Amino acid sequence: MDQFVPVKRSKDGQPVRYLIVDDSVFARKNLGRMVETFGGQIAGEAGDGLTAITEYDRIVPDIVLMDITMPQMEGIEAAEKIVQQHPDARIVMVSSVGYQENIVAALQRGARHFVQKPVKPEVLYEVIKYVLGEDGSVAQAAGAGA
Template identity: 45%
Template sequence: MATILVVDDAAFMRMMLKSILQKGGHEVVGEAENGAVAVEKYAMLKPDLVTMDITMPVMEGIEAVRLIRAGHPEARIVMCSAMGQQGMIIQAVQAGAKDFIVKPFQEDRVIEAVNKLLKAEGKAVT
């Protein structure tokens, strides 16, 4: 079972993602409402994977990806973006994100993206 940190400023989005991930056989070990909290929680929890929203208060997702990857180059991060944020997705990938999922979330796509990244490390749920 893979451990996942869910990062989104909207509690409803965190709840939705958590539900999808748990149904997919993963364990959500933490949640963060902004990038600054995500950086702290990543260091504490060392999850197998992070789902990271792009647009958040305090610290945006792209900056959080840079900081997490600077201290933990092995970190696997999937960006979550709303439609029409293609430019930001490119920046996120350049910062070190490995994949992205688009809101509103499609359960199959979320699980596919997460499992694809985890499989590369031998952590996927079959």
């Protein structure tokens, strides 16, 4: 897997903490490995929208990567409920069902961005930097600015 310059939290230089929500264990593990190559840390996982809400309350991650099609409660509804309770929540929808209507619905209900599956690591990396904005910092490469 590609290596990326680590993205850290600006406030304390600590790794960005992720909550990964997907009903597929395989997808969660893949996304987990991907964000670890970005210097991130997996703070929690959930396999459905309902569990995602309780996990968010428990761990308050920096970023949520949220699937859409899931049992119990789908991702867009879960994103809306999380944002109602935590207006600053940064939720990135990660789904193969990336049609216009779904993307618009997700953004209107509080998601910050949308990434289409299969996920390209370089795309997710850029989206994470964008969503973190000033709250994220990319470590300078060795020798930069010297």
